Amino acid sequence: MKEFFRRRKLKNFYKLDENEIEQFKDIAREIRCSILTMVKEAGVGHIGGSLSITDILVSLYFKVLKINPKKPGWPDRDRLVMSKGHGAAAIYSALAEKGFFPKEELKTFGLINSNLQVHPDKNRVPGIEASTGALGQGLSIGLGMALAARLDRKDYYTFVILGDGETQEGQVWEAAMFASHYRIDNLTAILDYNNVQLMGNVSEIMEIAPVAEKWSSFGWEVLEIDGHNFDQIIESLYKAKEVKGKPTIIIANTTKGKGVSFMQNNCKWHGSVPTQEEYIKAMAEVKK
Amino acid sequence: MIAMREAFGKSLVELGRKNKDVVVLDADLASSTKTTYFAEEFPDRFFQCGIAEQNMMGVAAGLASCGKIPFVTSFAVFVTKRPADQIAVSVAYPGLNVKIIGAYTGLFNGRTGATHMAVEDIAIMRAIPGIVVIDPADTVEIGKAVQVIAKYDGPVYMRETRDEWPDVFDCDYEFEIGKAITLKDGDDAAIISCGVMTSESLAAAEKLKEEGINVRVVNMSTIKPIDREAIIKNALETGAIVTCENHNIYGGLGSAVAEVLVEEAPVPAQRIGIRDVLNECGTNRELMEKFGMSATHIMEAVKKVIKKKK
Numbered sequence: 001m002k003e004f005f006r007r008r009k010l011k012n013f014y015k016l017d018e019n020e021i022e023q024f025k026d027i028a029r030e031i032r033c034s035i036l037t038m039v040k041e042a043g044v045g046h047i048g049g050s051l052s053i054t055d056i057l058v059s060l061y062f063k064v065l066k067i068n069p070k071k072p073g074w075p076d077r078d079r080l081v082m083s084k085g086h087g088a089a090a091i092y093s094a095l096a097e098k099g100f101f102p103k104e105e106l107k108t109f110g111l112i113n114s115n116l117q118v119h120p121d122k123n124r125v126p127g128i129e130a131s132t133g134a135l136g137q138g139l140s141i142g143l144g145m146a147l148a149a150r151l152d153r154k155d156y157y158t159f160v161i162l163g164d165g166e167t168q169e170g171q172v173w174e175a176a177m178f179a180s181h182y183r184i185d186n187l188t189a190i191l192d193y194n195n196v197q198l199m200g201n202v203s204e205i206m207e208i209a210p211v212a213e214k215w216s217s218f219g220w221e222v223l224e225i226d227g228h229n230f231d232q233i234i235e236s237l238y239k240a241k242e243v244k245g246k247p248t249i250i251i252a253n254t255t256k257g258k259g260v261s262f263m264q265n266n267c268k269w270h271g272s273v274p275t276q277e278e279y280i281k282a283m284a285e286v287k288k
Numbered sequence: 289m290i291a292m293r294e295a296f297g298k299s300l301v302e303l304g305r306k307n308k309d310v311v312v313l314d315a316d317l318a319s320s321t322k323t324t325y326f327a328e329e330f331p332d333r334f335f336q337c338g339i340a341e342q343n344m345m346g347v348a349a350g351l352a353s354c355g356k357i358p359f360v361t362s363f364a365v366f367v368t369k370r371p372a373d374q375i376a377v378s379v380a381y382p383g384l385n386v387k388i389i390g391a392y393t394g395l396f397n398g399r400t401g402a403t404h405m406a407v408e409d410i411a412i413m414r415a416i417p418g419i420v421v422i423d424p425a426d427t428v429e430i431g432k433a434v435q436v437i438a439k440y441d442g443p444v445y446m447r448e449t450r451d452e453w454p455d456v457f458d459c460d461y462e463f464e465i466g467k468a469i470t471l472k473d474g475d476d477a478a479i480i481s482c483g484v485m486t487s488e489s490l491a492a493a494e495k496l497k498e499e500g501i502n503v504r505v506v507n508m509s510t511i512k513p514i515d516r517e518a519i520i521k522n523a524l525e526t527g528a529i530v531t532c533e534n535h536n537i538y539g540g541l542g543s544a545v546a547e548v549l550v551e552e553a554p555v556p557a558q559r560i561g562i563r564d565v566l567n568e569c570g571t572n573r574e575l576m577e578k579f580g581m582s583a584t585h586i587m588e589a590v591k592k593v594i595k596k597k598k
């Protein structure tokens with residue numbers, strides 16, 4: 001895998017300055033804290049897959065996406081579809097950090113009458129572009145958005161975040177075929193390749209490797225990165241936007257539960273709620 | 289006489305000329321659903337999705353969320369059952385403006401066979417919150433309905449039949465979502481019908497008249513939202529109801545009508561439709577007889593329900 005990345009090593013045309021990286025790390029810390037607190041308070045939610053996607057969300061919301069939190073319905077905005085809808089805690093926290101709604105509202109996550117449902121609802125939350133939660137559906141939705149942009153000759157861009165276990169769904173591959181058939185180059189998929197799903201490791205539950213070769217054979221441009229390295233994430237996102245004539249997927253090698261030692265790479269933390277003790281320990285680790 | 293699918297295809301082209309936001313998605317059945325006319329005139333707004341209905345439904349959701357009005361078309365079985373979860377989650381839950389058109393409905397698809405007969409599509413679509421469900425009676429109604437559902441902002445499921453059936457409406461008929469229309473008056477009982485069963489119901493009513501029985505025939509093409517007032521009114525005025533549909537009697541028009549009767553105006557009722565049995569090949573007429581859905585069967589049901597009147 002590492003070798004594959006080197007083979008396709010991106011030209012380092014984008015380099016973040018130290019200050020920017022520090023700033024992103026701060027935001028990521030905030031988001032990780034929010035995720036842990038939301039799930040702890042609500043007694044429900046998905047910590048592992050939220051922590052693994054945090055750095056990517058920071059890069060998107062605070063650098064790459066053309067969006068305006070004051071105008072969530074702006075027709076020319078870039079779209080981000082969270083196909084792995086159980087990453088809701090992460091995306092809500094990112095949206096709140098970005099100013100789409102008050103951070104205070106995060107406390108209502110998963111409660112009765114809350115806008116912050118356990119899976120994202122596009123009609124309840126500004127900044128949520130698609131209602132997801134049943135895995136496998138988001139790439140198709142993103143493709144519809146990309147087609148609409150093409151029909152309207154608009155230059156907004158669509159990103160879709162996929163879970164690795166999620167790509168076991170057949171619909172994802174229907175969509176993969178569709179995307180290259182229609183030469184969709186105003187959409188990029190980001191694969192949260194943490195190699196863990198609900199019941200265990202992806203490679204044990206249902207192997208999806210070789211991932212790069214699969215997508216590439218479906219006609220996609222493939223970039224492979226460390227999904228917790230801001231330089232690489234942002235560089236790949238900009239690089240992907242430049243690819244013409246075909247869709248791009250960024251295979252982001254990530255760690256499920258990133259930032260909390262006892263949660264990392266352990267499917268137990270896909271959907272478990274921490275005890276008070278675990279919560280305190282986890283918070284101390286992510287704040288470091 | 290033309291088939292309903294022809295009328296649908298032509299009306300869709302007319303709509304396409306009026307509204308540039310209308311786009312059509314197909315899963316390799318355009319020649320059967322007659323979206324070929326649209327594809328010929330508007331190739332840029334027609335998306336061939338291949339034999340992949342789940343993706344097709346999601347793409348439609350994305351298009352709709354960016355202001356397009358996608359008509360998603362295939363056989364009713366493939367555009368409802370296969371992507372049922374995509375319809376529920378990607379389309380209906382966010383209330384997106386997607387028009388799902390299911391062709392080859394019920395038993396009457398020539399000899400296409402059991403796997404291609406949609407006998408549970410209405411039940412499935414009706415059970416998903418937020419979807420309008422329509423089974424038009426003839427070419428006039430489907431032609432008008434295409435224009436009307438495009439103006440309605442929200443998910444719609446509409447049925448389209450393959451073969452030629454007698455028309456029941458004049459050209460000046462105006463279709464309205466959720467509004468039942470009385471086609472023939474009578475006070476002994478009311479037949480509430482949808483889809484191609486409406487013409488069969490009218491035939492039954494004509495024959496019953498010769499026997500001195502006057503039944504009312506009401507076309508209730510919108511199954512959701514159901515026209516509750518019309519059901520109550522017909523129940524109170526005639527005291528007996530027969531429903532007719534080209535669908536399983538479980539979960540379709542008959543069920544929808546019975547639900548209202550039970551809650552608001554309990555009167556004796558009979559349901560004509562597929563009686564939860566497995567389908568098979570045959571000509572439309574043969575199937576109609578075998579499955580108990582011909583005018584003769586409707587007449588029997590009317591007589592039976594009248595006997596039960598208080």
Ligand SMILES: Cc1ncc(C[n+]2csc(CCOP(=O)(O)OP(=O)(O)O)c2C)c(N)n1
Nearest residue numbers: 049086133134135163164165166196197198
């Ligand atoms: C269609 C569908 N089947 C099953 C589930 C239940 N489910 C929720 S998350 C999950 C595992 C997802 O694993 P992955 O895609 O790898 O996500 P991540 O590791 O990023 O959390 C499962 C099976 C679902 N939400 N949708």
Ligand SMILES: [Mg+2]
Nearest residue numbers: 164165196197
């Ligand atoms: Mg995973």
